[in-house]
Amino acid sequence: MADINVSLTARTGKSEPGAAARLSPAPEGEPMLDLIELLFFAYRNFVSDPDEILHGFGFGRAHHRVLHFVNRHPGMRVTDLLDILRITKQSLGRVLRELVDQGFIDSRAGASDRRQRLLYLTPKGEALTQEFVAIQSRRLRRALEESGSESRDVVRRFLVAMIDPEDRSPTEKLIARADQAVEARGATRSRPAG
Amino acid sequence: MADINVSLTARTGKSEPGAAARLSPAPEGEPMLDLIELLFFAYRNFVSDPDEILHGFGFGRAHHRVLHFVNRHPGMRVTDLLDILRITKQSLGRVLRELVDQGFIDSRAGASDRRQRLLYLTPKGEALTQEFVAIQSRRLRRALEESGSESRDVVRRFLVAMIDPEDRSPTEKLIARADQAVEARGATRSRPAG
DNA sequence: CGAAAAAAGTCAACATGGCTGACATAAATG
């Protein structure tokens, strides 16, 4: 289970006595080579789960992200999605069109601002999204079980802290904007789809 | 700091009382929506650090990975790198050629098996790699500090456990193969570059 | 020794998912 650490540490210790600390004594602090590497392998396996499912639909990772965030924020605007994903309108446009055309996402004009396209998962989209959530959650639960009882809180705090402070509340902004819109006109948007 | 969790949890609680648990009572276990999302944001920020540096050299993430693993395993074979990265020879060939041509990586024929190309970082390649290690280690150290004293071990165990068991020792295989080669002919390869 | 296998490299073609730039349209806003 701790195979990777042991061997990587051993290897580093044998052939390279700490690359960054070799010339001057730790000018930057301890190099976290093991965690850097583990993050690479862990994330690769983590995203490969949905990748396999997506392949069957002719979709890719980009589609997964869109489905995920629309699931998280039903009725979100296209602009909100662009802010979260940080890709261009053109890049998003491609995958969004495919998802709408194939009936995974429903795009409806906003009731109060009809320029907006508010995004919802269709039942078909919800089913697919839940597959992803299920398989990734399974991996996460297994990992948390293997890493100790209080690991969930530690891991969550760690992951939050890994995010740039200014990026830590993209969803707050989204929710704030939605709430603001609701306030400005009465609760029109809270359940626009019924 | 815990902004994301709070709001996302609140949001989920408000609008969707647990998507996977809505129809039947938790058929798959608790959905880890918060961690799924946090991993996405955390990893994006994590890899964006080197990305910026790489852009200045006309390089991309693929180059980063190659530099990283050659740094970890000086003298590794091209095949070893292919096994770790799990990309095709052709994909690796492109970035490797650029790295060799521009003097970041040195590729030398193996002493005992001259079909092999053993890969080493040049001083130039080492300098660049250490930039990446430094900046990513800084983020990791900060995150570990923010998430508690025993967090490093918990996080490391968690990340190892996130990896498919059969993938947990790619480096073992590499080292085993190298050691085997060394045994088979006496320690020819341990410092072939002097 | 000679055949087969292994390590590496290369050419060509294609897919995905990023990007920029330039526009177009509809709707809201002042």
Add this chain to the structure above:
DNA sequence: CATTTATGTCAGCCATGTTGACTTTTTTCG
């Protein structure tokens, strides 16, 4: 009515993955 905003779209480029076919060099093994 002019401007801004939200969205969408065309065209083309780049990075990095893929498959398939092949070559060269060298090692291994019957």
